[in-house]
Amino acid sequence: MNYTFKICVLISAYIIVTIIGAYFIKLMLRRYENEVETSGLRGAGLVIGIVERIMVLTFVLVNQYTAITVIFAAKSIARFNELTDRKMAEYYLVGTLVSITFALLAGIIVRAILGEGI
Template sequence: MVALFLSLVLAHLLGDFLLQPTAWVKDKKKKKIKSKYLYYHIGLHLVLLLITTQFDSNYFLGILIVALSHFGIDCAKLYFEKKKTAKLWFFIDQLLHLGVISGVVYCYFPYQIPISNLYSQQNLGLLTALVLVTYVSAIVLKVLLSKWSNQLIKKDDDDTNNAGKYIGILERLFIFFFVVMNFWEGIGFLLAAKSIFRFGDLKESKDVRLTEYILIGTLLSFGLGILCAMLYRNFIV
């Protein structure tokens, strides 16, 4: 079962990412179903599926289903995808492809998903810790740093892409897993890397409040990440 699943996924990854030129993607978006590269793309997937399954005739029907569904999913994406929803359709497209692959594998090797295991103490504890270290911590930091952030807000800076928020979330996720894996050196590396990237901003800026804001925010973010990880390690693992 696992071998078949990996074979189909490998063919998908090779065909969708490694062996699909940018020119093909642009032509498909422009001409949609009339693009010859759409059919090249599906043909390439079909060949890759045959190769990764070693031309096993037992899987020919499944391979055909995967290839035809790939064509249908790609066509739907080409016609329904808009500029504003490009990112959303990218993930929908990939999830649908993986869903079809999982369904084909199930037809050959019926399997059960242990739903009950999802509610184990370890899984619930991990999910709780991840929610705490990401979005809950982001709100806590926003409240704690409001004194400095309010002073730094500019009148023309109402539009934001929330990049700082997501950087902080990723930062704390790295710290969380570093601590859980007992890889404390990774935290030092992360802190050093962030210091290097922030050095230019701090050097060019003569605003002491900005420096205070960045330093306090960094220390609080790291502290919350370590705290959540230590609580998870001591009470759940």
């Protein structure tokens, strides 16, 4: 397989999980936005989500699936106090699971395209 092709596939995957992933997750969470009040920094969720998906994609590409749990644990610790509100907890869980699943699937597809298995 051509080295240039591999690089293009990898770059495309990172673009997809950052830009398209952010848009997709925004669409998925739109219906719940009015039901929860977030007290964090404006726009921080977007940045956290982008970094999260970059990390998940990278972990999948280097075959370190268990490292994904570190992301989930870190986010849960950071949001621990907010998770006592049921609506906020569900909003957080939906957003996190959709984000991780999006990047996980992208990574699995890339590994399949590159012939590296799952």
